[in-house]
Amino acid sequence: MAFVAHIDVSLKAGILDPQGGEIERALPALGYSNVSDVRVGKTIRLVVDAPDAAGAEAQVVEMCDRLLANPVIESYSVDLEPVATGSSV
Amino acid sequence: MSTRVGVVVFPGTNCELDMVRSLGALGGDARTVWHGESDLGDLDAVVIPGGFAHGDYLRTGAIARFSPVMESVSAFAAAGGPVVGICNGFQVLTEAGLLPGALGKNEHLRFICRDVDLRVETTTTPLTHRAQVGSVLRIPVNHFEGNYVCDERTLAELRDQDRVVFRYVDNPNGSLDDIAGICSEGRNVVGLMPHPERASDAILGSADGVPLLESLLTPASVPA
Numbered sequence: 362m363a364f365v366a367h368i369d370v371s372l373k374a375g376i377l378d379p380q381g382g383e384i385e386r387a388l389p390a391l392g393y394s395n396v397s398d399v400r401v402g403k404t405i406r407l408v409v410d411a412p413d414a415a416g417a418e419a420q421v422v423e424m425c426d427r428l429l430a431n432p433v434i435e436s437y438s439v440d441l442e443p444v445a446t447g448s449s450v
Numbered sequence: 451m452s453t454r455v456g457v458v459v460f461p462g463t464n465c466e467l468d469m470v471r472s473l474g475a476l477g478g479d480a481r482t483v484w485h486g487e488s489d490l491g492d493l494d495a496v497v498i499p500g501g502f503a504h505g506d507y508l509r510t511g512a513i514a515r516f517s518p519v520m521e522s523v524s525a526f527a528a529a530g531g532p533v534v535g536i537c538n539g540f541q542v543l544t545e546a547g548l549l550p551g552a553l554g555k556n557e558h559l560r561f562i563c564r565d566v567d568l569r570v571e572t573t574t575t576p577l578t579h580r581a582q583v584g585s586v587l588r589i590p591v592n593h594f595e596g597n598y599v600c601d602e603r604t605l606a607e608l609r610d611q612d613r614v615v616f617r618y619v620d621n622p623n624g625s626l627d628d629i630a631g632i633c634s635e636g637r638n639v640v641g642l643m644p645h646p647e648r649a650s651d652a653i654l655g656s657a658d659g660v661p662l663l664e665s666l667l668t669p670a671s672v673p674a
Binding site: 372376377379380382383428429431433434 | 508509512544545550551552554555556557558559597599600601624
């Protein structure tokens with residue numbers, strides 16, 4: 362079965378996020394003075410072929426630990442959904 | 451016989467010729483090593499120079515660790531061979547797990563390209579054994595991601611084991627504990643953000659990098 366994994370990688374709490382800080386300082390200039398706690402991360406989308414969802418998730422988590430995120434400074438979350446049969450990915 | 455130094459070149463590396471030339475001018479026998487090579491041959495030391503290895507895609511240094519040469523570099527380091535990573539090379543060494551911690555984006559999001567004052571904190575490394583503890587060297591930095599971070603336990607270990615090799619006198623990038631360079635537990639792997647090869651001759655504005663490069667070229671006298 363094919364699964365689409367959406368992986369969200371963000372800097373851990375406590376790790377300085379200068380990009381988030383810049384955006385947080387810029388938004389009030391547009392009138393959004395009620396914004397706080399801006400963090401910038403990245404999204405990685407991939408398709409993985411696995412016998413079942415649990416197997417696919419285990420593999421994606423392993424990929425995150427080994428390459429997609431740096432555990433020293435980043436945390437991640439994985440969102441998995443099956444690719445509907447017959448649809449293109 | 452001249453000390454043989456391999457200077458690793460990934461796609462996107464751009465400081466390799468400066469390094470080869472500055473080591474050569476000091477009597478070293480330096481040559482570039484392409485990242486696809488898996489045999490390091492007969493080298494006395496390895497340098498991973500600055501640049502943007504593999505375009506710095508994903509994270510700085512993240513993809514470089516999968517290049518064939520890195521397995522040989524890891525084996526060379528495990529056998530006690532001196533390995534020095536400068537700037538992007540430091541980032542590669544942290545991603546490869548040869549040095550702890552990581553290099554984050556500079557505080558204030560500025561790319562910093564200027565001379566900084568660097569204090570030598572220990573001389574028991576292959577890059578500093580001909581320098582003096584406490585001496586201040588004027589050496590350029592040229593980076594966007596030089597903000598050293600690690601967890602508290604790692605920081606305590608680095609301090610307790612005298613593994614902070616260089617500190618910034620005036621921290622330019624927000625680096626934890628003013629750290630500009632560290633070494634491995636075995637002390638033979640050293641990473642630093644500043645570029646000693648760009649301070650290797652008075653005509654470049656500073657020759658303060660010379661004691662560091664000379665240290666690398668005299669590996670036999672590294673204290674145990």
